[in-house]
Each structure stands twice: as C-alpha cells, then as structure tokens.
Amino acid sequence: MRKADLYVERRRDGSRRGARGHAILLTGLVVGGSLAMPATSWAADPPGVEGQRHLAETVGGFPNDFELLYERTAAVEHTDATLWAAKFVDHRTGEIHTVYHEPQTGAVAGTELQVQRTADAEARLSSLEIKADDELQRAVATKATDATVAIGVWLEVDVDAAERAVIDSHSELSWDGGRPLVDDLETARSIRAELALARAGARASALAQLRADAEALGGSIGYASTNAPLAYVDLPADRVEELAAMPAVSSLGLERTWTTAMSAAGPAVQANWTGGSEDRGTGVRVAVVEYHNVRNVGDLAGRVVASYSASGSLAYTSAGTFDHPTWVAGAIASQNDSYPGVAPGAFIVSASTGGGGASLTRDRQIIAAADWAASSSGGDADVVNASIGQDTATGSEEARRYFDALVNEDGRLAVAAAGNYATFGHWDILSPGTAYNVLTVGGIDDRGSAGRTDDRIWYYPGSNGSNYRDPTGTAWNLRGDYNKPNVSAPAPLVRTANGLTASGTSIASPIVAGIAAQVISRLPSVALRPEATRAIIMAGAINRSPMPDGSKNADHEGTGTASALWANRLLTAGDAGYGGHRMGSMTEGQLVTQEIAVVAGQKVKVVLSWNSRTSGSTIATRTDRLTADLDLRVVQPDGSIVGSYTFDNNYEWVEFTASRSGTARIELRQARFDATSERYGLAWSKWSVGTPIRLSGTDRYATAAAVSRSYFGANAPVAYVATGLNFPDALAAGAAAGVQGGPILLTATSSLPQATRDELTRLRPQRIVVLGGTSVVTSTVSGTLEAYTDGPVTRLAGVDRYATAAAVSRAVFASGVAAAFVATGESFPDALSAGPAAVKVRGPVLLTARGSTPQALRDELARLKPQRIYLLGGTSAVTDAVKQTIQGYTAAPVVRLSGADRFATAVAVSKTFFSRPPAVHLATGMNFPDALSAVPAAGRAGAPLLLVGQSSLPNPVRTELTRLFPPRCYVIGGTAVIGNTVVSQLNALLGKP
Structure with a gap:
C-alpha cells in the first residue's frame, strides 16, 4: 500500500478579500498511524513569524527571505504535548529548512527540538511503556502472572551489510542510495527480490537470539515473519517487561485475531467484523440520553457504569411499559451471545431527564442530562447518543444549538435519531437531529438478513418509516439544500438486550453510536475530533439502498448504510487499499x-x-x-x-x-x-464494483468460449485449440496464447464441439494452432478447423508432455527471455497459476518431472538462456535436485514460488508479480479446463489467476484478495465448479455496494 502525497498549495486570487497571499496552516502530522491533534489559533507573533526570525538568525539573511511552505502539528511521543512544525524555502538558495516551535516555552529550533523532547519523555518511562502498545500494557496488567500473552515483537536488525553484499555483486548496475538505477521493470523486481533475500539472512541471527531469549523467559516463538523483523512470542505475562527491556526489541504489540463472523445485533452494518477481537469498542463510554434511565441488569449487567437524572432521582420505565432506554443501550453494549451489541466492550453512561416524555420534558432537562453525560466529573462520555426528539415548529432550537456546541467546543461526538413518521405524523427531522454537528441517523429495513442486496430505505408513505425532510425557512436551512440524515442503519424489528424488540430510528442511532465506539477504541485520536469520526463513518457507508419502489433517494438515507467493517477499514492515516x-x-x-x-x-x-x-x-x-x-x-x-x-x-x-x-x-x-x-x-x-462477473457455459467447451468472447475480438492474431479431456499438452500453451494475443479453446478428441465452432466463427482468427498429437486431437478435427481461418492450421506436439511444452516455447519465444517458468507436468495447478505471470514477463512455461529433468526441458532451457528461472511448487511437486539441475541454465538464482498447497502456490505467484491489477480471475483448483482457458485472458488483462474451492475461499486467497483489492473479480466456470457461496464470500470480503 502506498501513502498518498499530502500537501497544500498557496492561493493568490483576486477574491472579495483582495489579492493577497495567505500563510498556510496544515495541522495533522502522521504519528503512530493516526493524525495528531490540530493546532489552535496562534496569538500575536504566530509561529510562522518566529520560524522566519529563527532562520534569519541561524542561517543568515532577513526574515522575509524565508517563505512558509508547509506547517502542521507534530506530537511529542509518550506525551500530550505538541510542537508546531513547518518547512520554509530560502528564496535566495532554494533550500528547504525545517523548524519546530514549542508553544508552551516559546522554544524554536530544528529537528533536534523534537528529538530532545521525545528523549525527555522516554527518560521517565519503563521499557514496556516506551515499546508496548496500550492493548498489550492492559493485557499484562490484568492477566494472571503465569497467564500466556501472545505478543508481536519487532526487532532491531542491521541489514546494511547484507544489502551492501548485493550491491557489490552487481557492479554492472549503477546504484544510488542503496537502490539500482535500471531501465526495465524486470531488473528492478529481480534486484528487489535479492535484497529481500539478503535482509532475511540478516534477520536470521536476530531471530535465533530472540528464540533463545524467549525460551529462557519461559516462552516460545509461535511464528516468525519471512519478510519483516517480526515474530510472535507466547510468553508469561510477568516476563513481558523483561522482554521489552532487551535492546534488540524495537516494539511490542498484543496479537489480534482476524476471523470474520456476523452477530445478530447489526448484521446489515457488519458489526462483528473480526469475530469479537477489534470490534468491541473496548473502554469507550457511550452516553444514552433518554427520558428514563437504563437498567443495569441482565444482558447489560455491569455495563452501565454511571447513571444520572436531572430530577435528582433515577427514573426507570415502569413495569408493563416498553423499556426504551434499555433497548437503545442494548444496541450498543448488550452482552447477549445471540443478540450482542455493536460495541459490547463499551460502557454505558445513563443520563435521563427524570421521567415523562416529550410532552413533559423541557429543554433544560435534556441539556442538563447531556451536560452531565459529557462532564468529566459526571458521565465523561466519548459519544453521546440521543434517541429522543423534540417536535416543535422548527425543532428545539436550544437543544439543537446545544448539541452543536457540545460537539464543536467539547469535542465529543453526538449521534441522534432522525425520527419516525408513526410517532409524529410527518417526515420532518427532529431536534437534536437537525443540528449541524450531530451525526443524524435514518432508517433502513435490512429484511432480517446479513446480506445487503435486499435492503430498502425504511419509508412507507402515510404509514411509517424514517423521517428525512429538512424544514425550509429555518435559520439553518436558508437556501433549502440542507440535508439530513447523514447515514442510515437498521430500524425495523431490532432485538437487543433482555429480549427487547421494537422498530424506529431510536435503534438505528445507537447502532451507529456503537460503530463510533469501535472507531474511537481503535483510533483514540478521533475522540476529540468528531468531524473526523463523522467523515469516517459517512465515507464507510458504501452501501446505498433503494426506496421500497426501487428508486434511489439520498435525502432519505444520507451517504448510505453505516458499516462497522468499512468504518474500521478507513482508519489508516493517509491512503491505503480500502x-x-x-x-x-x-x-x-x-x-x-x-x-x-x-x-x-x-x-x-x-x-x-x-x-x-x-x-x-x-x-x-x-x-x-x-x-x-x-x-x-x-x-x-x-x-x-x-x-x-x-x-x-x-x-x-x-x-x-x-x-x-x-x-x-x-x-x-x-x-x-x-x-x-x-x-x-x-x-x-x-471498493469493487458490483457482483463478481461469472464467465461460464453449459460445459467446459462453452466456458472456454465464454472467456474468449469476453476478451478477444474478431480477427484475433491466433487461436489455440487443445483437448478438453486432459491437461498435459495444453499446460504450456496459456502463456504462449496470451503473449500472441489469442485465446485457448477446447475440443473433443475427434469432433469439434458446437460452442467452439461458434466462437471460432466469431473470432475468425488469422491462424489456428492445435496442441498435442493426433491421439489427443485427431486429424479430422484439425481438418475441420481449416474452415474457420484464412491462415494456416498448424500443430505443436512432441513425444510426450515435456516435449510438447518445449515445442510451444520454441515456436513462440526467442533466446534471452527475461524469465522461464518451470512446473511439474504431473499435475495442472502450478503451471496454470504461473501462466498470467509468464504472459506479463513474456516468458514460457515449461514442464518437468518431479525428481528429474526431461531432456526436452534441458534442451529448451539451453536454447532460451533465460535471465531468470522461476520454479513452481514445493519439494513434494518438484525436488531440489531438479532445482539444482536447472540452475545451470541461468546466471541468476532460481526462485522457487510455492505454498502449503495449490491455492497458496497460486498466491505466491500473485504476490511476486502483481500489486494493483485491474482484476483478479478465479478458477477451480480441482480441475483444469476452466483455469486453462483463463490463462491467456488474465495474462492479457495484467491480472493474476487464483484458485478456489467449490464452496469456499481458501484463507491464503482471502488474504491475497484483501492485499490486491481488485475493482473486479471474474469467476470462471459455472456453479457446479464454483458455487454461489464463493460469490457471496467475495462480496463480503471486497465490499459489494
């Protein structure tokens, strides 16, 4: 993933304020994966002036010689303090200078100021406090001393010498800053792989020492990364401090579990997006402002940590009356296994007006309840939820303004219900949902399912549904384009704590408040930045639901249906895959x-x-x-x-x-x-667009024709025709076809299927190549093919599968190719997975026996003289003896691409050759025909080919799809080979709108 460039520009325009340049203020420094707090307005002698003065004194010249280009707030690690940081250009020389300013002391200096302040802070901390994240520190503090803690340990490893050895071995290249200056991508990738291998070697001794140290402390290494100085150590809680004190340990973090599952509290918002690990909103305090108090019993026992009533006496809903406050709180923090809250790790702060309803409660009581909820000496809530509303001519003005002030000045997120038609008999948004700064939530009908395709906006004219209309002529909607709600969430028939079930935006609002708790728990810096939390939740609402009649209307739903999964995916500071x-x-x-x-x-x-x-x-x-x-x-x-x-x-x-x-x-x-x-x-x-595209036919022949039809136009340069009954002869042809710009079509041994005939009629290729001898594709078939091209019909064949692969290579690839791929000829998956990569580097796929190198392979490698050879599959597929033999045919080290199984090997190929492809192709890993026809198509598209099961996405494939995050997925084959369950899993993984 690449962090996008982050910058600001100066503007000099002839606006109504005159043509003058304005100093730029950019507050938000990336620190520890989150953005620092914004700077407040500076008093007289702003830091920009101080910076100019400092540079004039230390560099020389006048203050006006230095122009402020870029400024932002920089955090001092391990403290709440901030520094003002800026970059200035010296107009005399063009040099860039960095200046830090400490507002508390007035100190101004270069980068040494931040370094010194961080060192001062760390001098007062233990090694664990300096190196461990908060979650780990809490785990160590709360677990029994002999309880095992799973820790991710990052090591300090010096890789300079290892990289230097690679540099010295490539004197034919020019190097700058430890990286080569190359003219082609293939060389860049080759050197990159060598440097990675060298770094892995440098890490080996550090990992060995860590293993010994962990065992001495009574622990063990559960897993060590092969690409980073990271290992997971299982260690008794009382020995973690000793581990942290080791000089080689750079940092530590509590291991998380990522197992996707859905809960019943909010299936349409994907509340339980990790199966209960990072989706709990742990420790976040959410206020429930209501007419009555929340009961601290049953599914909420122990979650209600503070309660208050504006009347002075706690007021609970009377027996026989629906317990609205407890129902609302349950959507946030219910502990029920079947109906858990969206953030079951959050705490509830219950603030009531003292009883009664809208007709009995005054603004001051609502404000008093919210005041206590937000007060640090009261509820000290991080999020304030108001599933209540005032129905006056323009909404409650004071309550609306109060919540605006609460958010902007106090920095706490407020969430409110839009209102319900059935309650008030109109569609007007209710106060405080009318407030600018409140995250107002409308309702969708999730139809009781976790799937999103059947969702509808909760709106039934003249009957019931979510309020959506913003009254015009009011002070906040003078021009009539004010729009609430901000987002929507499930509203009808939602069950939460203690079996309570009802409908209304009263429940949609706390569902979103629970999502906010998750976000704040994982990104604490937004606890004082409600505008950021609102943006994250609104941008994460990728699913747009239609009205009951199928039409779309943003006025009713805001930006879309809130999603815990997607809000959490956006917590990267800067740009990332999602x-x-x-x-x-x-x-x-x-x-x-x-x-x-x-x-x-x-x-x-x-x-x-x-x-x-x-x-x-x-x-x-x-x-x-x-x-x-x-x-x-x-x-x-x-x-x-x-x-x-x-x-x-x-x-x-x-x-x-x-x-x-x-x-x-x-x-x-x-x-x-x-x-x-x-x-x-x-x-x-x-996110990716729409349902994954299935390319299939009634049988393997028709599926191959469907793939060809989707990728190759009429008058194609070539079409390859192979038997659809066995794989050996066709394994090597995918890369050749892709390089030459044509498809692979399938045939029976002695007759040409109608689907193939029809596709050849459409293609009218310039020539046709038949693969294999007459025992697999008869002369009758090759004769029939002559009617479908004006060019020749030729045959590529050898005495066996190895010789046939060599014949294909010899016919298409010249000597000196960038790479050759060698895979077992005894099974199909590895060779087919390599096909799109081979197309990308314009190299052949050749076949070998498991434990020996056929003469045809050796002869072809000797002719090709490839710059590099990639060997597909583990040692159970192709032995090290074969690897040693083929090493003699290239100067570069032979690279083995393999995984634990065929699915993981395909992923290894993808990880090596593809980063941001336009698509991914998925074929069954259990049979060859569909994957065979997909190779030239995927190769031409610059896309990898991954293998799946009939009803599941293997874990390595899930991980790779998440890394690639392709805008489109093509599923090759019908439901008999790749079921709709896999399509549903793709939708959930990649975020179907």
Whole structure:
C-alpha cells in the first residue's frame, strides 16, 4: 500500500478579500498511524513569524527571505504535548529548512527540538511503556502472572551489510542510495527480490537470539515473519517487561485475531467484523440520553457504569411499559451471545431527564442530562447518543444549538435519531437531529438478513418509516439544500438486550453510536475530533439502498448504510487499499489537497466534514451560520472533475467510478471563510464494483468460449485449440496464447464441439494452432478447423508432455527471455497459476518431472538462456535436485514460488508479480479446463489467476484478495465448479455496494 502525497498549495486570487497571499496552516502530522491533534489559533507573533526570525538568525539573511511552505502539528511521543512544525524555502538558495516551535516555552529550533523532547519523555518511562502498545500494557496488567500473552515483537536488525553484499555483486548496475538505477521493470523486481533475500539472512541471527531469549523467559516463538523483523512470542505475562527491556526489541504489540463472523445485533452494518477481537469498542463510554434511565441488569449487567437524572432521582420505565432506554443501550453494549451489541466492550453512561416524555420534558432537562453525560466529573462520555426528539415548529432550537456546541467546543461526538413518521405524523427531522454537528441517523429495513442486496430505505408513505425532510425557512436551512440524515442503519424489528424488540430510528442511532465506539477504541485520536469520526463513518457507508419502489433517494438515507467493517477499514492515516482518512485544520485562502491511488472501475466515496460554531453569539444574523462554507472537488486521473457545492451543509460528499487507473486529487475549496482556522475531517473509501462477473457455459467447451468472447475480438492474431479431456499438452500453451494475443479453446478428441465452432466463427482468427498429437486431437478435427481461418492450421506436439511444452516455447519465444517458468507436468495447478505471470514477463512455461529433468526441458532451457528461472511448487511437486539441475541454465538464482498447497502456490505467484491489477480471475483448483482457458485472458488483462474451492475461499486467497483489492473479480466456470457461496464470500470480503 502506498501513502498518498499530502500537501497544500498557496492561493493568490483576486477574491472579495483582495489579492493577497495567505500563510498556510496544515495541522495533522502522521504519528503512530493516526493524525495528531490540530493546532489552535496562534496569538500575536504566530509561529510562522518566529520560524522566519529563527532562520534569519541561524542561517543568515532577513526574515522575509524565508517563505512558509508547509506547517502542521507534530506530537511529542509518550506525551500530550505538541510542537508546531513547518518547512520554509530560502528564496535566495532554494533550500528547504525545517523548524519546530514549542508553544508552551516559546522554544524554536530544528529537528533536534523534537528529538530532545521525545528523549525527555522516554527518560521517565519503563521499557514496556516506551515499546508496548496500550492493548498489550492492559493485557499484562490484568492477566494472571503465569497467564500466556501472545505478543508481536519487532526487532532491531542491521541489514546494511547484507544489502551492501548485493550491491557489490552487481557492479554492472549503477546504484544510488542503496537502490539500482535500471531501465526495465524486470531488473528492478529481480534486484528487489535479492535484497529481500539478503535482509532475511540478516534477520536470521536476530531471530535465533530472540528464540533463545524467549525460551529462557519461559516462552516460545509461535511464528516468525519471512519478510519483516517480526515474530510472535507466547510468553508469561510477568516476563513481558523483561522482554521489552532487551535492546534488540524495537516494539511490542498484543496479537489480534482476524476471523470474520456476523452477530445478530447489526448484521446489515457488519458489526462483528473480526469475530469479537477489534470490534468491541473496548473502554469507550457511550452516553444514552433518554427520558428514563437504563437498567443495569441482565444482558447489560455491569455495563452501565454511571447513571444520572436531572430530577435528582433515577427514573426507570415502569413495569408493563416498553423499556426504551434499555433497548437503545442494548444496541450498543448488550452482552447477549445471540443478540450482542455493536460495541459490547463499551460502557454505558445513563443520563435521563427524570421521567415523562416529550410532552413533559423541557429543554433544560435534556441539556442538563447531556451536560452531565459529557462532564468529566459526571458521565465523561466519548459519544453521546440521543434517541429522543423534540417536535416543535422548527425543532428545539436550544437543544439543537446545544448539541452543536457540545460537539464543536467539547469535542465529543453526538449521534441522534432522525425520527419516525408513526410517532409524529410527518417526515420532518427532529431536534437534536437537525443540528449541524450531530451525526443524524435514518432508517433502513435490512429484511432480517446479513446480506445487503435486499435492503430498502425504511419509508412507507402515510404509514411509517424514517423521517428525512429538512424544514425550509429555518435559520439553518436558508437556501433549502440542507440535508439530513447523514447515514442510515437498521430500524425495523431490532432485538437487543433482555429480549427487547421494537422498530424506529431510536435503534438505528445507537447502532451507529456503537460503530463510533469501535472507531474511537481503535483510533483514540478521533475522540476529540468528531468531524473526523463523522467523515469516517459517512465515507464507510458504501452501501446505498433503494426506496421500497426501487428508486434511489439520498435525502432519505444520507451517504448510505453505516458499516462497522468499512468504518474500521478507513482508519489508516493517509491512503491505503480500502481508502483512508485525514484530519486537520485549514486557514483562509488555503487549498488542501489529498492524492489517492485509484484503479479503473473502482467505486470511490469521498466525504468532507467540518463543524458549525453557532453557539455563544447574540447577533441574530450570525447565529445558525456556518463560519466556513467549504466545497469538495475531486480531479480524476483523466482530468475530469466531480464535486459537491452545497450552501447550508457542514459536509460535502461525492461518489464516482474511477475513470482510469492512476492518482486522483481531492481538493478542499473555500467558498466562504470567516474563521481564523477550521478543523476538518476527510475520509474516502474504495471498493469493487458490483457482483463478481461469472464467465461460464453449459460445459467446459462453452466456458472456454465464454472467456474468449469476453476478451478477444474478431480477427484475433491466433487461436489455440487443445483437448478438453486432459491437461498435459495444453499446460504450456496459456502463456504462449496470451503473449500472441489469442485465446485457448477446447475440443473433443475427434469432433469439434458446437460452442467452439461458434466462437471460432466469431473470432475468425488469422491462424489456428492445435496442441498435442493426433491421439489427443485427431486429424479430422484439425481438418475441420481449416474452415474457420484464412491462415494456416498448424500443430505443436512432441513425444510426450515435456516435449510438447518445449515445442510451444520454441515456436513462440526467442533466446534471452527475461524469465522461464518451470512446473511439474504431473499435475495442472502450478503451471496454470504461473501462466498470467509468464504472459506479463513474456516468458514460457515449461514442464518437468518431479525428481528429474526431461531432456526436452534441458534442451529448451539451453536454447532460451533465460535471465531468470522461476520454479513452481514445493519439494513434494518438484525436488531440489531438479532445482539444482536447472540452475545451470541461468546466471541468476532460481526462485522457487510455492505454498502449503495449490491455492497458496497460486498466491505466491500473485504476490511476486502483481500489486494493483485491474482484476483478479478465479478458477477451480480441482480441475483444469476452466483455469486453462483463463490463462491467456488474465495474462492479457495484467491480472493474476487464483484458485478456489467449490464452496469456499481458501484463507491464503482471502488474504491475497484483501492485499490486491481488485475493482473486479471474474469467476470462471459455472456453479457446479464454483458455487454461489464463493460469490457471496467475495462480496463480503471486497465490499459489494
């Protein structure tokens, strides 16, 4: 994964404020995988001025010689302190200088200031506190001393000498900074692999020492990475501190378990996305603001950690009346095994107005309850959920403004229900859901299933459903384009704690509050950045549901259905495979941009969120005005632009399909800016488009024709025809066909199937190549083929499968190929998996026996003189004796690509040759015909071929699909060979919208 470039630009425009340059403020330094807190507005003598003055004194010249290019907040590790960091350009020389400023002391210096402050902080900490993450420290503190803790241990390993040896062995190349200057991708990959192998050797001794140290402490190594200085150590809890104190140990972290499963609390929002590991919202405090208090009994026993009533006496729902507060709290933290909450590790803070309902409760009681919930001396909630609403002409103004202030000034996320038609008899959003800064939640009907394809917006005209209408003519909707809800979640017939079941956006809201708890638990930096949490949850709402009549209406559902899975996938600071997020602040005149990598055909959703500051103003014309009106634009790789430019919202969002592969640029623009600075949250998600595409026919012959029809046009340069009854003769042909631009079609031994005839009629290839001797494809068939081309029909065959593969190679590939692939000829999976990679590097696939090298193979390797040889499969497929023999035919080391089984070997090939492909092809690993026809198609598309079972995605394939995150998947073959269960698993894994 690549982190996108993060930068800002200066703007000098003739705006209404005059043509003047504005200093740029970028607050948000990537620290420890999250973004640091934003800087506040600086007083007189801002740090930019201090930085200019410092550089004039230390470098020489005048302050005006240095221009501020880039500034942001830098965290001091292990403390809550921050430093202001900036880069300046010296206009006299063009040199870039880095300056740090410490606001508490006024100190200004270069990078040594941050280094010294970090060293000062670490001097006061133990090794465990310095090196271990919070989860591990908690585990060590809470487990019995002899309990085993699973720890990921990172080691300090010096690999310089190992890399130097590789550099010295390649004097034919020019090197710069420890990396070669090459003219072709193949050489770059080859050297990269050698350097990786050298580093692995350097790590070996460190791992051996760690193993000895772990055993001496009563533990053991469970797994050691082959690509990083990382090992997982199982160790008694009371010995972890000793491990942390070892100089070779760089850092430690608690091992997590990633086993996807679904719970019953929120199947449509994928609440239990890891099976109970990182999806618990552990330790996050969620306030439930209600008319009554939450009962700390049954499925919520021990989860309600603080309670309050504005009346002075706790008030519970009377017997015989539906317990609305406990039902709401159950959606967050229920411990029921069958109906768990979305964040069962979270704590509930119960704040009530003292009883009664909307007709008996005054604003001050609601505000008093919320005040206590947010107070550090009261509930100290991280998230405040309000599944209540005021139905007045414009909603409750004071409650709405209060929640805006609570979010913006106190930094706590507020979540509220949109309201229900059945309760109020209209579709107007209710206060506090009308507030700018509140994450307002509408309802969808998930039909009681975990699948998303049957979801509908919860809206039944004249009957019931989720409120969606934003009253016009109100202070916050002067231009009529204000839009709530922000997102939606399941609302009808949701069961939570203690068997309580009901319908309403009252339950949709806490489901989203539970997702927020998960996000905050994993990314604590957003606990004070509600605009970032809102952006992450809104961008993660990739699933758009139709209205009951099938139409689409964003007014009803916001950006889509909230998803715990996808919100958690966006917690990377910067760009990653699934997307990412950014948080910071901007100043007047500043253009903020974020670059993200996209693949043609991907769906992308981008959300920008910021806060309203409507509280505290006594000027009528300024209340209910956003201090900034920001717009969102995205420039696609082809230069086309999509944007969102509303007046009245404090969020903008776009959803688009990537026009082509490359870099898209997100721009945060200012239509109006009345603040000194503005905090923002920006998040984006990227997912594959639609249902995986199945290419299949009624039999293997028709499936091969379907694949050909999807990839190859009429007048193809060539078509290869092979027997569909056995694999040996055709194994080597896939790479050849792909390189030459034609398909592989299948035939019976003595007759040409109708599906093949029809496809050849469409293709009308310039020539046809028959594979194998007349015993597998008769002369009758080759004679029949002459009618389908104006060119020759030729035959490539040898005395056996090895000689046939050599004949194919000899006919297509010249001497000096970049690579040759050698696989067993005794089974099909490894050779077929290698095919697309062979097409990519334009090299042949050759066959060998398990324990010996056939003469035909040796002769062809001698002719080819390949720059490199890749050997497919483990030693059970091809022995080391064979590897040693073929080493004599290339100067570079023979590279074995293998895994524990055929599925893992295909993954090994994919990992070596593919990074961001436009697609992935999936074929059964249990039979050859479908995979055979997929090889030239996948190769021409620049896509890998992975193997699957009939009803499951093997774990290595799941991991590889997650790494590749392709915009499209092609399933080769019918449901008899790859069932719809696999398609469903692909949808869940890759995020079908």
